[in-house]
Amino acid sequence: MTETNHELRVSKIRSGTVIDHVRGGQALNVLAILGIDGADGEEVSVGMNVPSDRFARKDIVKVEGRELSQDEVDVLSLIAPDATINIVRDYEVVEKHRVERPDSVEGVLSCPNANCITTGSEPVVSRFTVLEDAVRCAYCETIVRDDIAAHIDT
């Protein structure tokens, strides 16, 4: 695929965000981690298992009318470390970012430890420290290494 075609593909929305180079099969988790379920009327399109030059297959998520904040982009790094974020205005890509891993994420994941204080009825939001290849509950210290997406608090 040429770069021109690529730009065309990601520019198809008028204004909003295109999340490209998501690992194949992770698109719905990307939406979940961003808390986007279409209930607010956003126009969302999802391409799954699209042929890619970087991966064998990639997913693409396009959200019309919404520009992701830096916090949201950071959180994406947990499940889509290779993603590229394109901010689109009037069909033009005006900003392009790679995701960066944050030091910690709050209120995004729920702790898999059923005996963790955050899983009871306490007035706290979950907080996880981001490690090199895992995340760790800031309260009970449980480490989540595999399938982080399964712990997204929806």
Added chain:
Amino acid sequence: MRHDHLITSKQLSRADIESILDRASEIDDDPEAVAQRQAGTLLGLLFFEPSTRTKMSFEAAIKRLGGDVVDMGAVESSSVTKGESLADTVRVIEGYADALVLRHPREGAAAMASEFVDVPLLNAGDGAGHHPTQTLLDLYTIRENAGLDDLTIGIMGDLKYGRTVHSLAYALTKFGATQHFISPESLRLPREVIYDLHLEGVTVKEHESVDEILPSLDVLYVTRIQRERFPDENEYAQIAGEYRINAEILEDAADDLTVMHPLPRVDEIAADVDDTDHAAYFEQAHNGVIVRMALLDSFLGDDDD
């Protein structure tokens, strides 16, 4: 040392630990000198699960410093049974006391509770998590009996659920101790603890039997393997039996081996060990009061501070 709260032994530097242990030694030598150090101080005790001894030990410690306690009492008789959150409970009780001691069945309870209060909060056990005051009294006992320099220690029993073990192992990394972990396959150290030990540059040495390393040990720290960890009664009986020690087994150990146990024990240390010079577990329990006195005094300070 200035900390707002004591949640885990991880937050204490080697210097912090040594300063508390030194203070405990001074108190042990001359308890009268500190008898009024915390006169007027009220310690709030919040024990959400029964642990009579830890509670009594804190109570004795603050009273021997001239202070007193306010005790939430048993959970059954408190607002907790009406569904009050821990966050609300600690916010109410902090108004009654100068510092709080919290024991709670859930991991992370002390860390969370400390975010809701301004008075110092001391963790007295959070589920399978941390129990830093136990660690300090363990370290004190090790220092008194074997010294903390060039230490070789074996930690044996339930290493998976034993929070005492996790806190102790971590604290010992600060003293460069050689640590051997002896347990059945199903009760090995959790990966969280191994991760922390690796971060500190420790190679985790795991064994299924104490026999091969017993002669090299300065300290053998024994913990109880609980029946409820095994679905099958016979399996429990067979496995737990392999992690018991008695005077005969200790004949292979160094003469100055120190045997410790957080108590209560059931049968993992035979009564015939009590009469040997190895036994330090009752002394260990007694050390709880002076170490907690030292800790409370460090955390609470006094009018001169």
